[in-house]
Amino acid sequence: MIIQLLMAALFAAGCLGPVAELYPDDPDERPVPVHIVKVGWHAGLIVESDQLDEDFPEHEDMPRAERLKIGWGDDKFYPEPDPSFWLYLRAGFWPSRSVLHVVGMDVPADEYFPGAEVITLYISEEGMAEMSEFISRYFRLDEDGAPQFQEWGRYGNSAFFKARTRYYLPKTSNTWTARALRSAGVPITPVYGVTAGNVMRQARRAADKDED
Numbered sequence: 001m002i003i004q005l006l007m008a009a010l011f012a013a014g015c016l017g018p019v020a021e022l023y024p025d026d027p028d029e030r031p032v033p034v035h036i037v038k039v040g041w042h043a044g045l046i047v048e049s050d051q052l053d054e055d056f057p058e059h060e061d062m063p064r065a066e067r068l069k070i071g072w073g074d075d076k077f078y079p080e081p082d083p084s085f086w087l088y089l090r091a092g093f094w095p096s097r098s099v100l101h102v103v104g105m106d107v108p109a110d111e112y113f114p115g116a117e118v119i120t121l122y123i124s125e126e127g128m129a130e131m132s133e134f135i136s137r138y139f140r141l142d143e144d145g146a147p148q149f150q151e152w153g154r155y156g157n158s159a160f161f162k163a164r165t166r167y168y169l170p171k172t173s174n175t176w177t178a179r180a181l182r183s184a185g186v187p188i189t190p191v192y193g194v195t196a197g198n199v200m201r202q203a204r205r206a207a208d209k210d211e212d
Helices: 002-012 085-093 124-137 173-183 196-211
Strands: 031-037 040-048 067-074 095-104 117-123 149-152 156-167
Touching: 002 196, 031 124, 031 173, 040 124, 040 173, 040 196, 067 156, 067 173, 085 156, 117 124, 117 196, 124 156
Parallel strands: none
Antiparallel strands: 031 040, 031 117, 040 067, 067 095, 095 156, 149 156
């Protein structure tokens, strides 16, 4: 009941609008494509590699490709292809370490993830710089300033890297994706984005406004 009342209060507060200096009304001023893809329980970002800031962390095992899919999540639940109920409970109710999953892609998102829902938004170059900085801050670095590799990823050209901050409900992989989009000025409300479905709905709404 308390959670329901809290969510009702949040919705009553209204959704966040665009950040004008990063996400201008004119789509022509937003030339950089960003794709949001829903794969299972996770909504992740797909960005063009050449749009990432030059300070984006380097590592010998960092996937290299035209596009990178990037997501954040629990360090045990996220890498596990078939997580147990125990891992589900652990991720939801115990603050735990986190990882970033980086996937290299040389084909469009809908080809790499056939059947998955993909939404494309366009952001400004300034917004992309802010998003790149947001993502970069989440890599846990070693004493030499390099990302800390954890294990190979869930796809061929992919890897998990240790991340900063703890994972716990309602701070999920999906709210992280929403926060990354918000860092670029996108009209999205991260606190609503606990589920992948909600992130996709908000992203779809933003995309639909560009088509009006």
